[in-house]
Amino acid sequence: MTGSEESIAEATPPRQEEMPFAVVQGEAITTLPKDLYIPPDALEVFLAETFEGPLDLLLYLIKRQNLNILDLPIAEITHQYMEYVEVMKDLHLELAGEYLVMAAMLAEIKSRMLLPRPAEAEEEEGDPRAELVRRLQEYERYKQAAEDLDRLPRVGREIFPTAVAAPELKTVRRPPEVPLQDVLEAFRDVMRRASMYEHHHVTLEPLSVRERMSIVLDRIRSDRFIEFGRLFTVEEGRSGVVVTLLALLELIKQSLIELVQTEAYGPIHVKAVAASPVQAENDGSES
Numbered sequence: 138m139t140g141s142e143e144s145i146a147e148a149t150p151p152r153q154e155e156m157p158f159a160v161v162q163g164e165a166i167t168t169l170p171k172d173l174y175i176p177p178d179a180l181e182v183f184l185a186e187t188f189e190g191p192l193d194l195l196l197y198l199i200k201r202q203n204l205n206i207l208d209l210p211i212a213e214i215t216h217q218y219m220e221y222v223e224v225m226k227d228l229h230l231e232l233a234g235e236y237l238v239m240a241a242m243l244a245e246i247k248s249r250m251l252l253p254r255p256a257e258a259e260e261e262e263g264d265p266r267a268e269l270v271r272r273l274q275e276y277e278r279y280k281q282a283a284e285d286l287d288r289l290p291r292v293g294r295e296i297f298p299t300a301v302a303a304p305e306l307k308t309v310r311r312p313p314e315v316p317l318q319d320v321l322e323a324f325r326d327v328m329r330r331a332s333m334y335e336h337h338h339v340t341l342e343p344l345s346v347r348e349r350m351s352i353v354l355d356r357i358r359s360d361r362f363i364e365f366g367r368l369f370t371v372e373e374g375r376s377g378v379v380v381t382l383l384a385l386l387e388l389i390k391q392s393l394i395e396l397v398q399t400e401a402y403g404p405i406h407v408k409a410v411a412a413s414p415v416q417a418e419n420d421g422s423e424s
Contacts, residue, residue: 190235190236191218191235191236191238191239191240192239192272192273192276193276193280194218194221194236194239195214195218195239195269195273196273196276196277196280198214198217198218198221199214199273206270206273206274206277207270209266209269209270211243211246211247211250211266212247214243215240215243215244215246215247218239218240218243219240222236222237222240242269243269245265246265246266246269249265250265250266312397312398312399313398313399313400313401315396315397315398315405319398319402319405320365320396320405323365323366323404323405324378324382326366327366327369327371327378328375328378330371331369331371331373331374331375331377331378332375333371334371334372334374344376344377344380345380346380346383346384346387347384349380349381349383349384350384350387350388352384353368353381353384353385353388353394354388354393354394354409356368357394357407357408357409358408358409359408359409359410361408362397362406362407362408363406363407363408364404364405364406364407365396365404365405365406365407368381368385368407369381369382385407392410393409393410394407394408394409394410395407395408395410
C-alpha cells in the first residue's frame with residue numbers, strides 16, 4: 138500500500154455493514170422478497186395480568202392503588218374495571234359471563250350511590266357497597282390462605298424423600314456362658330437325688346477319675362447335646378457322682394467338652410468339642 142492509499146484509507150471513516158436478518162442455505166439475506174406477504178395480525182404479543190375471576194380483578198385494582206376496601210370509590214373502580222373488560226375484548230380473549238355480571242353489579246351500585254335518596258330510605262337500605270365489600274373480604278381471606286398453603290414445603294417440589302436400603306445383617310446367636318454357680322446348683326440337684334440311694338453297706342470300690350473321663354467321652358458326641366444330669370449315675374451314691382463331676386470339670390479344663398445353657402437358670406447341656414481318641418477308637422471298632 139502506497140502513501141496515497143494509506144491517506145485515503147485514513148480519511149474514509151469505518152462503516153458498519155448491514156447485518157443479515159436470515160441465512161438460508163448458507164446465503165445471507167439482507168432484503169425482504171418483494172412477493173412476501175405478512176398479514177397484519179400474524180404476530181401479536183401482549184402482557185397482561187391473569188385473574189381467576191372478577192373478584193380477583195377488583196382486589197388487584199384496589200391493592201394497586203392502595204385503596205381502603207371499606208370505603209371504595211365505586212366510580213373510579215368501575216371505570217378501571219370497564220377499561221380492563223374493553224382490553225379483553227380488543228385482545229379477542231374469551232370474556233367470561235361472570236365479568237359482565239360484575240360490571241352490571243358495579244354499575245348498579247354506582248347508580249344507587251349517585252341517585253339522591255331520603256334519609257329514612259338510606260338508613261333502611263344501608264350502604265350499597267356492603268355486599269360487595271363482604272365478598273371482597275371473604276375472597277381475600279381465601280386467596281391469602283391458598284397462598285400460605287402454596288408456600289409450605291411440598292413433596293416433589295421442595296422435599297424429595299429418599300430411601301436407602303438397610304444393609305443385610307447376619308446375627309449369630311452365641312450360647313450364653315455357663316457360670317460355675319449354675320453348675321454347682323445342677324450338681325446339688327444330682328447329689329440330692331443320689332442321697333436317696335444311700336445304703337449302709339460299706340464296700341471298697343476303686344473309682345478312677347481318668348476312667349470316668351473315658352466313660353463320659355464315650356457317652357457324648359460333638360453333633361448332639363446331652364443333659365447334664367444324665368451323665369451321673371445316682372445309684373453310685375455320693376462318691377460316684379463326685380468322681381463324675383471331677384471328670385467333667387477336668388474335661389472342661391482340657392477343652393474336650395463344653396457346657397451350654399439356653400436361658401438363665403435353665404437346664405445345662407453337654408456337648409463334645411471334637412472327637413476324642415476314645416470315641417475315634419470306638420467308632421473304628423464299631424465299623
